[in-house]
Amino acid sequence: MESFHQLNPQIKLLYVEDDPATRETITSIISRRFPSLSIRSAENGQAGLDSFQECRADLILTDINMPIMDGIEMACKIKALAPSVAIIAATAFSDTHYLMDAIKVGITRYVLKPVNFGLLFEAIDGCISRIVMERQLKEQDGSIRKLSRAIEQSPSMVMITDTAGAIEYVNSRFSTITGYLPEEVIGQNLREVMTRASPLDTFEQIWSTITGGSEWRGEILNRKKDGELYCEELSISPLACEDGEMTHFVAVMEDISRSKKLEQGLHYSEEQFRTLCEVAPIGIFRTDREGNIIYLNPHGEKIPGLAAPKATVKGSLSGVHPDDRERHTAAWLEAVATGELSPLEHRLLTPEGETTWVRAMASSIKGTDGQIAGFVGTMENVTELLQARQEMLKTQKLESLGVLAGGIAHDFNNILTGVIGNISLAQFELHDPEKLAKRLEHAERSAVRAKDLTRQLLTFARGGEPVRKIVKVPDLLREAVKSTLRGSNVKCEFEFANDLWPLEVDEGQLAQVIQNLALNALQAMPEGGTITLGATNVLSQQGSRFVTISLADTGGGIPDYQLAKIFDPYFTTKQSGSGLGLATCYSIIRKHGGKIRATSSLGAGSCFKISLPAAFQSCEAKPSSPLAAVSDVLVMDDDEEVRKVTKSILEQFGYTVECAENGEEAIERYRQRKGEGKTFSAVILDLTVPGGIGGKETIKKLLEIDPDVKAIVSSGYSNDPVMADYRGYGFRAVLKKPYLPGEIRNVLQELQMS
Known part of the structure; x- marks a missing residue:
């Protein structure tokens, strides 16, 4: 056509x-x-x-x-x-x-x-x-066949009547739409055709217009042969001859029912969406492709810091908190690429400077070209929700602190009972040196328990940074487990791979982990059993080297509901347990960059596996050398009691000792000794001196005076980075408080060998 x-x-x-x-x-x-x-x-x-x-x-x-x-x-x-x-x-x-x-x-x-x-x-x-x-009808100089074909093939319905309204012609489109054959309507009056579903007044208006020589355009309701109603767009005009006399009326009609339904459906959908947005208890927004908000529902406008059209989701970022803008922009760039905005929490700033936390999520709208044209999403004020969450976390932390404080008080009170009791009894036994020595030994043993408890608390908390050195794994593991199982009815089997890679670890802390695990295994097998302690080399897919240590027992196992809590502080299933052992193990391994995990089967025992990064250096034995004499030692500590005790211990070992209360005094004494052409063989510096110069600042000055100064850093704050990387700060050795006389002697001897 x-x-x-x-x-x-x-x-x-x-x-x-x-x-x-x-x-x-x-x-x-x-x-x-x-x-x-x-x-x-x-x-x-x-x-x-x-x-x-x-x-x-x-x-x-x-x-x-x-x-x-x-x-x-x-x-x-x-x-x-x-x-x-x-x-x-x-x-x-x-x-x-x-x-x-x-x-x-x-x-x-x-x-x-x-x-x-x-x-x-x-x-x-x-x-x-x-x-x-219409042009062809008016001109009347075209081909009748061409005009007939044009009308017959017109996508519109066409009807021609005489001046009285009698129908003379309808095209095939008319029959297709209405169902009436030409012979069924030709001869009928226009009034009959147009008043099947429309009121007579409408026809009279049409008739008055066209008989007056004008065109009538509009929409009317009509009825098909099968009774179906349809909406008709009608244009009817008078047809005049050359002298201007009207000879016919020509009606052009279109069935616009489908478009009307679409319009009504679209209008209904828009009304539904508009109503939903208006009453929704959450912010609903629409943006363009750049993220600029072009619609915001009433609830969204109530969110402090978010009000259209000034606010934007990505465009100007004027309402977004400065600290969140980079993350916010990155999230929207990803949304443009993927078509989805994952739930994003960020802060908005009101003009008054107040902060509002919101959570936004959105999905893309695509245009006719298939490209993202914008986004529709929701935004929710979650400020109160986050505040409630923070309050809940505070409450949980306070509850945990209460449990922790109660456990610490219990353990320290027991330890102090042993210390105070034995010292008090020693005063009654001054006449018997043997009994006096035993009482003091018991008091010392209780004090060492207090030291171990403090070390565990620092380790599983934020403190306890490891003081690392290269160690051989088999020797350390054997010694740690043997010291724990000595005198028990539990045997230990060792399964160590050949050529195990060395570890760079805090020897004491790793030994403490193995001892805690071995002690738990020992207590899980009161009737005796077997511990299997093994170590193997593991190479990850990325080429990283690890040493995996495993300790398995043949005890009763751990129930599943308890397995997830075993590393929590002060969680214990044993009547005599402190609940710090496994928490300490977890903290130590984590600080070494490793992982610890547990598996268990009821009735079959438990297995703990530790994975630690292997050292790249080899562990070679140092050649023995004669000890250099250490005679003069300078001790700097702000605590007078510590100075007295340390001085007495060193003098018992034959050292000459001078003491300083703070860094200034220690620097002056060292400078004075250096001016006399002499030096101290060793300097023990307390790391922290309230209100004065501590060890970190003092060593800098001493190195300026004497680059070869042999300084030992000492502190009860084992979480200080200086304790873990003492050589990086200029120290030669480290001494953790509280220390025993033998520990001071060992550090000085190692210092002489170095």
């Missing part, structure tokens, strides 16, 4: 649209679809009216809501100049008010935005068909 735009290239279309991008895009699309149309465009109603007066366009496609002059006013003025001109309205407004205004001024078709090009092409095709047909 030949389309009318191919038959008549003289039809002129005027397109009026205030948005430049839309105007350019739709003009291009119409040009490709209807290449024979002569298309002009204008940016508003006034410009459109001026352009029409210049070119006398046959068909006008116009927006309604425009500056200077809207589409309704322009259409009204153009109709006054040319009543028969065809006008199609393309707009985003679907309100009844606009529809009624459009009908009143004689707008031919009404197409909603975003434009359905199928409906738009159908409307333009219909208008072009009507224009061509």
Whole structure:
């Protein structure tokens, strides 16, 4: 079938649209679809009216809501100049008010935005068909066959009546739509056809208009042969001969039921969405592709710091807290790439400087080109929720601290009972040196228990940074487990791989882990059993080297519901347990960059596996060398009792000792000794001196005086990084408080060997 735009290239279309991008895009699309149309465009109603007066366009496609002059006013003025001109309205407004205004001024078709090009092409095709047909009827100089074919093949229904309204002709489209054959309606009066479903008043208005020599355009309700109602867009005009006398009436009709239903459905959907957004108890927003908010529902506008149109989701970031902007921008860039915004929590700043926490999530909206055109999402004020969460965490921490404090008080009170009791009894046994020595030995043993408890507390808390050195794994593991199992009815089997890689660890802390695990295994097998202690080399897929240590027992096992809690501080299932052992193990291994995990089967025993990074250095034995004499030692400590005790211990070993209360005094004594041409063989520096210069600052000054100074750092704060990396700060050795006389002697001997 030949389309009318191919038959008549003289039809002129005027397109009026205030948005430049839309105007350019739709003009291009119409040009490709209807290449024979002569298309002009204008940016508003006034410009459109001026352009029409210049070119006398046959068909006008116009927006309604425009500056200077809207589409309704322009259409009204153009109709006054040319009543028969065809006008199609393309707009985003679907309100009844606009529809009624459009009908009143004689707008031919009404197409909603975003434009359905199928409906738009159908409307333009219909208008072009009507224009061509009317032009041919008026001119009456075309071929009757050509005109008949054009009418018969028209996508619109066509009806011709005489001046009395008697139907003389209907095309095949009429029969297809209504179901009536030509012979069933030819001869009937126009009144009968048009009043099947519409009131008589409507027909009388139509009849009055056309008999008066004017065209009538509008919509009526009609009924098909099968009884189905349909909406009909009707254009009926008088046909006059050369002398101006009316001879016929020509009606062009279109079934617009489908588009009406679509319009109604769209309007209903929009109303549903609008109502949902208006009453939703959560912020709902819509953005463009750049993330700028173009719609925000009432609840969203109540969120402090978020109010359209100033606020943006990504665009200007003016409302986003400065500390969250980088993370916020990255999340939206990922959303543009993936089409989804994962739940994102961030802060907004109000103009008053107050902070609001919000949680946003969104999904993309794609345009006709398949590309992301924007996002629709939700935003929720979660400030109170986060505050409640923080309060709950505080409560949980306080509960944990209460348990921890109770456990510490219990353990220390037991230890202090042993210390105070034995010292008190020693005062009554001064006459018996043997009994006195035993009492003091028992008191010392209790004090060592206090030292171990303090070390465990620091280790599983934030303190206890490991003081590392290269160690051989088998020797350390054997010694640690043997010291724990000595005198028990539990035997230990060793399964060590050949050529185990060495570890760079805190020897004492790793021994403590193995001792704690071995002690737990021992207590899990009161009737005796076997511990299997093994170690193997492991090479990860990334090429990293690890040593895996495993300790398995043949005890009763751990229930599943307890297995997840065994590393929590002060969690214990044993009546005599402290609940710190496994918590300490976990903290030590974590500080060494390793992992510890447990598996267990009831009735079959438990197995603990430790994975630690292997050292790259080899563990070579140092050649023995004669000990250099250490005679003069300088001790700096702010605690007078510590100075006295340390001085007495060193003097028992034959050293000459000088003491300093703070760093300033120690520096002055060292400088004075250096000025005499002498030096101290060793300097023991307390790391922390309240209100004075501590060991960290003192060693810097001593190194300036004597680059070869042999300094030992000493502290009860084992979490200080200086204790873990003492060589990096210029010290030669480290001495942890509290210390026993033998520990001081060993450190000094190692210092001599170095």
